[in-house]
Amino acid sequence: xxxxxxxxxxxxxxxxxxxxxxxxxxxxxxxxxxxxxxxxxxxxxxxxxxxxxxxxxxxxxxxxxxxxxxxxxxxxxxxxxxxxxxxxxxxxxxxxxxxxxxxxxxxxxxxxxxxxxxxxxxxxxxxxxxxxxxxxxxxxxxxxxxxxxxxxxxxxxxxxxxxxxxxxxxxxxxxxxxxxxxxxxxxxxxxxxxxxxxxxxxxxxxxxxxxxxxxxxxxxxxxxxxxxxxxxxxxxxxxxxxxxxxxxxxxxxxxxxxxxxxxxxxxxxxxxxxxxxxxxxxxxxxxxxxxxxxxxxxxxxxxxxxxxxxxxxxxxxxxxxxxxxxxxxxxxxxxxxxxxxxxxxxxxxxxxxxxxxxxxxxxxxxxxxxxxxxxxxxxxxxxxxxxxxxxxxxxxxxxx
Amino acid sequence: xxxxxxxxxxxxxxxxxxxxxxxxxxxxxxxxxxxxxxxxxxxxxxxxxxxxxxxxxxxxxxxxxxxxxxxxxxxxxxxxxxxxxxxxxxxxxxxxxxxxxxxxxxxxxxxxxxxxxxxxxxxxxxxxxxxxxxxxxxxxxxxxxxxxxxxxxxxxxxxxxxxxxxxxxxxxxxxxxx
Numbered sequence: 001x002x003x004x005x006x007x008x009x010x011x012x013x014x015x016x017x018x019x020x021x022x023x024x025x026x027x028x029x030x031x032x033x034x035x036x037x038x039x040x041x042x043x044x045x046x047x048x049x050x051x052x053x054x055x056x057x058x059x060x061x062x063x064x065x066x067x068x069x070x071x072x073x074x075x076x077x078x079x080x081x082x083x084x085x086x087x088x089x090x091x092x093x094x095x096x097x098x099x100x101x102x103x104x105x106x107x108x109x110x111x112x113x114x115x116x117x118x119x120x121x122x123x124x125x126x127x128x129x130x131x132x133x134x135x136x137x138x139x140x141x142x143x144x145x146x147x148x149x150x151x152x153x154x155x156x157x158x159x160x161x162x163x164x165x166x167x168x169x170x171x172x173x174x175x176x177x178x179x180x181x182x183x184x185x186x187x188x189x190x191x192x193x194x195x196x197x198x199x200x201x202x203x204x205x206x207x208x209x210x211x212x213x214x215x216x217x218x219x220x221x222x223x224x225x226x227x228x229x230x231x232x233x234x235x236x237x238x239x240x241x242x243x244x245x246x247x248x249x250x251x252x253x254x255x256x257x258x259x260x261x262x263x264x265x266x267x268x269x270x271x272x273x274x275x276x277x278x279x280x281x282x283x284x285x286x287x288x289x290x291x292x293x294x295x296x297x298x299x300x301x302x303x304x305x306x307x308x309x310x311x312x313x314x315x316x317x318x319x320x321x322x323x324x325x326x327x328x329x330x331x332x333x334x335x336x337x338x339x340x341x342x343x344x345x346x347x348x349x350x351x352x353x354x355x356x357x358x359x360x361x362x363x364x365x366x367x368x369x370x371x372x373x374x375x376x377x378x379x380x381x382x383x384x385x386x387x388x389x390x391x392x393x394x395x396x397x398x399x400x
Numbered sequence: 401x402x403x404x405x406x407x408x409x410x411x412x413x414x415x416x417x418x419x420x421x422x423x424x425x426x427x428x429x430x431x432x433x434x435x436x437x438x439x440x441x442x443x444x445x446x447x448x449x450x451x452x453x454x455x456x457x458x459x460x461x462x463x464x465x466x467x468x469x470x471x472x473x474x475x476x477x478x479x480x481x482x483x484x485x486x487x488x489x490x491x492x493x494x495x496x497x498x499x500x501x502x503x504x505x506x507x508x509x510x511x512x513x514x515x516x517x518x519x520x521x522x523x524x525x526x527x528x529x530x531x532x533x534x535x536x537x538x539x540x541x542x543x544x545x546x547x548x549x550x551x552x553x554x555x556x557x558x559x560x561x562x563x564x565x566x567x568x569x570x571x572x573x574x575x576x577x578x
Contacts, residue, residue, distance in 0.1 A: 033446070
């Protein structure tokens with residue numbers, strides 16, 4: 001190498017960066033980012049709250065204005081769905097090769113920032129990570145220019161009507177009728193809001209500035225499952241009667257208002273973690289069942305099943321099982337084939353029988369969405385999208 | 401007891417952050433080429449460092465650790481899709497312009513060249529020629545072999561040389577030195 005070339009390059013890099021100044025980053029900013037990263041890590045692993053994942057836009061919602069039917073979305077007419085039936089004796093092989101084409105996804109997802117609903121594609125004036133119909137319009141969670149989370153209210157034409165600082169999670173009941181979120185008030189205190197989606201009066205609970213409160217889901221229409229974000233998180237239920245702590249959980253991932261069940265993590269160590277299901281109506285200290293073989297991801301909308309996994313890494317789930325939520329008995333399992341390396345990111349219930357996952361082979365350059373269900377089906381539901389290796393996810397469900 | 405531990409951690413971290421933030425921002429800017437993206441990158445790297453603070457026992461390794469986070473984050477597949485869309489606002493953000501120096505265009509041409517490099521090659525260049533790290537240190541941070549560092553640096557300089565033929569202004573400084 002020529003030293004003069006290197007010197008010129010070094011000088012340029014030094015000169016170019018010398019003048020750079022920016023806004024000082026404070027410890028509060030760093031801590032806020034740290035909390036967001038922790039949440040992302042949970043999501044990348046598929047460990048996300050059931051009710052949060054259930055931020056589906058009901059297919060019956062009439063999207064009456066502003067639909068851009070030319071925007072990308074479910075891009076081809078589906079061919080008749082063909083399913084692979086699970087063999088009673090073994091798991092379904094998880095592969096992305098030669099998958100049959102299934103019907104278009106029946107729940108909404110974001111594609112390059114726009115919300116693709118079964119009825120068309122919707123654009124919002126801000127970048128959202130989650131949204132659901134609220135009142136005559138929409139409620140959504142996104143970030144301001146500084147990266148701080150805000151909850152936005154939109155009218156039917158998706159104009160912003162209100163915005164407030166929040167704690168980054170919008171939890172929605174499976175039928176879309178109840179929405180929970182936290183508003184961070186000007187004095188730093190937190191208000192947990194349980195808002196009927198029809199826009200009628202919400203019920204609220206006040207919490208101190210710390211620890212951060214995160215809604216998880218709904219145990220019933222009037223009871224919000226929440227947890228605190230601290231070294232030893234507390235999992236509890238906020239009801240009109242007050243707050244009830246659920247003993248034994250160190251984290252919670254899911255709740256269901258149909259059955260009242262709650263899933264969560266009970267221990268974590270270098271060698272693994274243990275998880276459990278609780279029925280708080282029966283006991284707030286005892287579990288229905290627990291497991292150290294599976295991590296529990298999300299209860300189905302009817303509360304009868306739960307998504308679980310034995311293996312996950314930073315790229316996502318390496319296998320996926322559907323278990324009976326009351327007993328832990330396996331219903332169906334999807335596992336890697338001998339030469340298959342598929343990662344499943346964003347695993348959500350499409351309805352009470354089927355799961356949608358964003359899937360990629362290990363190269364991360366091709367992404368698709370697959371449907372799995374309690375009968376062992378495995379099918380592709382959109383056309384695969386090629387991505388540059390260093391680019392973002394092309395799709396995500398309106399969750400976090 | 402636990403609270404005092406957190407306060408102590410925060411104080412220690414804040415001191416590190418205050419001391420290193422300007423330097424990290426400069427590196428981040430060279431990696432990203434954009435001031436706002438650089439701020440974002442530094443904040444994310446510091447947040448990840450904060451989460452791992454208790455695990456990093458040897459404080460002398462902190463700089464290398466945070467550099468590795470920045471490079472990996474900048475190259476990461478998992479950049480969030482919603483960052484693509486900017487929030488519309490009436491407020492004009494603070495902006496510190498970076499002016500090209502009056503140097504017959506050499507500076508601008510070199511900077512333009514750096515910005516055309518693939519992300520990983522650019523990281524090698526920044527770590528080797530700006531941070532002045534050894535090939536072994538660069539390899540350690542990037543998680544690649546020393547041979548790959550050599551070949552990436554060599555390839556970048558070869559590209560630069562090819563540009564020189566197309567843009568002779570890139571060679572002027574060398575001419576002056578001679």
